Amino acid sequence: MSSATDVLTRKPRNIAIETNPNHEINVVETEILEPGPNDCLVHVRATGICGSDVHFWKSGKIGPSIITQGLGLGHESAGIIVKTGSNVERLKIGDRVALECGIPCSKPTCEPCRTGRYNACPEIIFYSSPPVHGTLRRYHVHPAAWLHPLPDSISYEEGALLEPLSVALAGIERSGLRLGDPLVICGAGPIGMVSLLAAHAAGAAPIAITDIDENRLAMAKKLVPRVRVVHIQRDEDAKASAERIKQVLGQEAKLVLECTGVESSIHTGIYASRFGGSVFIIGVGKDFQQIPFVAASFREIDIRFQFRYRETYPKAIMLVSEGLIDLKPLVTHRFSLEQGKDAFEAASNPAAKAVKVQLLDD
Template sequence: MDIFERKPVNHAIHTSPSNDLRLVESAIPDIQPHECLIHVRATGICGSDVHFWKHGHIGDMVVTGDNGLGHESAGVVLKVGADVTKFKPGDRVALECGIPCSKPTCYFCRTGQYNACPDVVFFSTPPHHGTLRRYHAHPEAWLHHLPDNLSFEEGSLLEPLTVALAGIDRSGLRLADPIVICGAGPIGLVTLLAANAAGAEPIVITDLDEGRLAKAKELVPRVRPVKAALGEDAKGFAGRIVSELGQEAKLVMECTGVEASIHAGIYSARFGGSVFVIGVGKDMLTFPFMHLSSREIDLRFQYRYHDIYPKSISVAAAGLVDLKPLVSHRFQLEDGIKAFETASNPASKAIKVQIVDE
């Protein structure tokens, strides 16, 4: 029986400027000659999806109309366009969801920094619908073959792994570099896995939640967890971090975007060290400027990624990073609203919530 006969409705999860969340029925898309029609089999809920739902914007990216969510996805090719050469129906794929313009007149695309393309189509970022739907049309150039030894859930988790690897790549992390990871949420935990695979030593990870710190210890037994306390002085907290690390950090990977956490990370860094902020925070934050200046600490930021997906697939397929333990909850596509409620509720103790469609 044809899949469209079994599942004729293209369900999707949408939000709007009213900050609502809905399961909608959308049309099965027609594909262009350069596109493949994908049956999306697994999609992870990202913090940005929750942020667009709850707050309606991230920086200058504003929900102004009906907007589909989701950008951490993997699935199966159902149909291919006339110009497609790399894929055929039945191929298992991971979806890279930032589609740059690729025009020769675009400086950023021409120089390989396609994550900075001003005309990028990033699925789930307004006004572009996301991939949290049953059927999705995707350009061939931004699909990646998913190895047989990786599940669809692992394929969807390649996206946050790619974010972490992009930061690790740009940070210049070397074997036995001391590192602090601020935040043990999904990105923090994936960053921990990546730093562990890269040979960072020692590693400290921080969080307010003891359960997430326990998860970090389960994933990487040699990590040194430090529990944060609400309202604690940043310098005092940094002192506890440095004491547990045994030295000041060469590299701090800040995965929360919370101002107090960024401050603690800065105060934990050594002279000439680096603080990489991956987390998404408020539009305006303050930083200890003179401390950064007088200690030559580089404060850097990570915006998405470029040319990292193949590397993520390689390290996951080789077993250098095991993504499976990150999944804490699973829901069917039709239960997507429950999935979002779980992902956004601290009481659920969710790490990574997956929405699957068989």
């Protein structure tokens, strides 16, 4: 087996995937940076395309994050260390790692960082969020403190999927899901799928999952055979959809995990909830939305939100390595870095029937 550093000789070009204010996807060549004293240079072996990557490409912004120049995409990555900084002792060349891409300031004067809520750090940088380039590239310099070693039992593809799994785990933990809680998951996209896997492992019962795409619902059924699927019609009234969900679930939901951010889906989740239930919104949608206020108010339904995740990677690695969550079936399409444009077309085109598209580099 060749040394991890051999790749720098075999593949000296640092290929990256970028978008820009003109809504283009470009395969570009960038500089290979030297790691700082506390950093590692990682050969990124697998990166998944997130819905936010597609949104930045198509819309040019998410909330206050606006693309004003070329931006490297990607933040769902795993790879192998090929260089280490002078102060790095915990990791070494050849270590396989998952990349956690939200880097807080970690200053002792920062209250969120000091209290462990580092996802709320006001100075946090997030790779692939403007103006910080993402990890969808061959070589990426990353702070060693935010690299998580992977056991041999976890592949690079699974390591890249630890990021969306972290989103799901953060949502389930914050939502307070318990054994035997009747659950509805709105949306069978990548986040909905990993939320299904995590909720199944956590003991939610019964579980229903919704989507407008019957292919994704069929895949959800393969992932978790006991899940109950509800095919949502595009023009169906939210109350009517909710009634069908309750019939399939056999009761009203104690908890709804809303994984789309779509206004009509949020409405459906509210109508499907029991008195005192919760609608936990994980999906990212439009800046401003309306809600059925009286329906939520008169039934004391809690509507809550989530911003990324914190301290989830070690738990995600443990759950996958112990066999409680199987991420492998989620990757439906694979491309090389040079095929970046094709990869984004597949990720954004419903006809491709993609769940998770990944770009791989050996």
